[in-house]
Amino acid sequence: MTSLTGTALFILFPLLDAVKRSFFTAMGGRFTGLRAYAEVFANKAFQLAAANTARFTLVCIPLLFVVSLGLALAVFAAADKAEIVKTGLLIPMAIPAASMIAVWRLLFADSGIINGITGAATDWFAAPYAFPVLVGTYLWKNLGYNLLLWLAGLYGIPAARFEAAMIDGANGFQRLLFITLPSLRPQIFTIAALSLVNSFKVFREAYLLGGNYPDDNIYLLQHLWSHWFASLDIDLLCAAAAVLAIALFAAIGVLRVTLREAT
Numbered sequence: 001m002t003s004l005t006g007t008a009l010f011i012l013f014p015l016l017d018a019v020k021r022s023f024f025t026a027m028g029g030r031f032t033g034l035r036a037y038a039e040v041f042a043n044k045a046f047q048l049a050a051a052n053t054a055r056f057t058l059v060c061i062p063l064l065f066v067v068s069l070g071l072a073l074a075v076f077a078a079a080d081k082a083e084i085v086k087t088g089l090l091i092p093m094a095i096p097a098a099s100m101i102a103v104w105r106l107l108f109a110d111s112g113i114i115n116g117i118t119g120a121a122t123d124w125f126a127a128p129y130a131f132p133v134l135v136g137t138y139l140w141k142n143l144g145y146n147l148l149l150w151l152a153g154l155y156g157i158p159a160a161r162f163e164a165a166m167i168d169g170a171n172g173f174q175r176l177l178f179i180t181l182p183s184l185r186p187q188i189f190t191i192a193a194l195s196l197v198n199s200f201k202v203f204r205e206a207y208l209l210g211g212n213y214p215d216d217n218i219y220l221l222q223h224l225w226s227h228w229f230a231s232l233d234i235d236l237l238c239a240a241a242a243v244l245a246i247a248l249f250a251a252i253g254v255l256r257v258t259l260r261e262a263t
Contacts, residue, residue, distance in 0.1 A: 015245060018238040026234035036239035046240065048216060049224040056131070056220065057199045060138050064195055068143055072150030073176075090144040100141065101208040108133060130215040137205045142198055146191050153187035154180070193252050200244075 022036050040046050071089065092100065107113050108124035115122055124133050157180065165175050181188075203222035210218055212226065221244065228237045 019242045022235055022239035022242050024235065026232060036235040040236055040239045040243065045224050049219055049221045052219055053221045057196065060135055060199050061192065061195045064139055064142055064146060065191065067139065068146035069150055072147050072154060076151060076154045089147050092141050093144050097204040098208060101205060104137060125209055126215045127217045130210065131217040134202065134206055134209065134218045138202050149187055149191050153184045157183045189255060192255055196251060
C-alpha cells in the first residue's frame with residue numbers, strides 16, 4: 001500500500017498534471033486543445049531529438065541484451081574462475097557519471113590516450129564518432145547490472161534439465177534454445193524493460209560529453225526538454241512528456257504481450 005501511495009504521489013499525479021498542462025498555455029492557463037502537440041511534432045529540433053533517441057534505443061537495447069547474455073553464459077559456465085570478470089563488470093555501477101565521463105575524456109579527447117596511440121587527431125565527440133562513443137558509454141555503464149539479472153535467472157534453472165537434455169543428445173545450442181532461453185523469460189522482460197527505461201537516462205553522459213548543444217548525432221530528447229524548460233515553454237514540454245510516456249507504455253505493453261504469446 002505504501003509503494004502504491006508513493007507511486008501515485010510522485011509519478012502518477014505529476015504525469016496526469018503534465019498531461020493537463022499540455023492542453024493549456026503556460027502563461028494565463030488558456031485552453032488550446034491539441035495546439036501544443038501539433039507544435040511539438042512540427043518542431044525540427046523535436047524531430048531530430050526523437051529520431052536520435054529512437055535510434056539510440058534501437059541500437060543499445062539489442063546490443064546490451066546480446067552482449068550481457070553472452071557474458072552471463074560465459075561467467076555461469078566458468079563458475080568461480082570468472083569472479084574477477086564479474087567484479088570488473090560491476091565496477092561501472094559504482095562510478096558516478098561525472099567520473100565515468102572523465103575517464104572517457106581521458107581516452108577520447110583530442111590529446112587523449114586513443115589519439116596518442118594512433119597518432120591521429122580524431123574528434124571523437126563529433127560526427128560520425130559521437131554516437132558510437134555514447135553507445136559505448138551506455139553499454140559500459142549498464143553491462144554489469146544486466147549481468148547480475150541474467151546470472152540470477154541462470155542459477156535458478158535446475159541442473160537436472162540440462163543433464164536430461166545432454167542424455168537425450170542435445171547439443172549446446174539446442175540446450176540454449178529450448179531450455180535456457182525459455183527458462184529466462186521473466187528475466188528477458190525485466191531486462192528489456194529496464195534497459196528501455198535506462199536508455200532515457202543517458203542524458204547525463206550525453207550532456208557531459210557534448211554539453212548543452214552537442215553534436216547532432218547525440219542531440220537527445222532530454223536536451224530539447226532542457227532548452228524548453230529554460231525558455232519556459234511548459235506546454236510544449238508537457239506535451240512532449242505525454243507523448244514519450246505513451247510511447248514507453250506502448251513499447252512495454254507490446255513486449256509483455258509478445259513474451260506472453262511466446263509462452
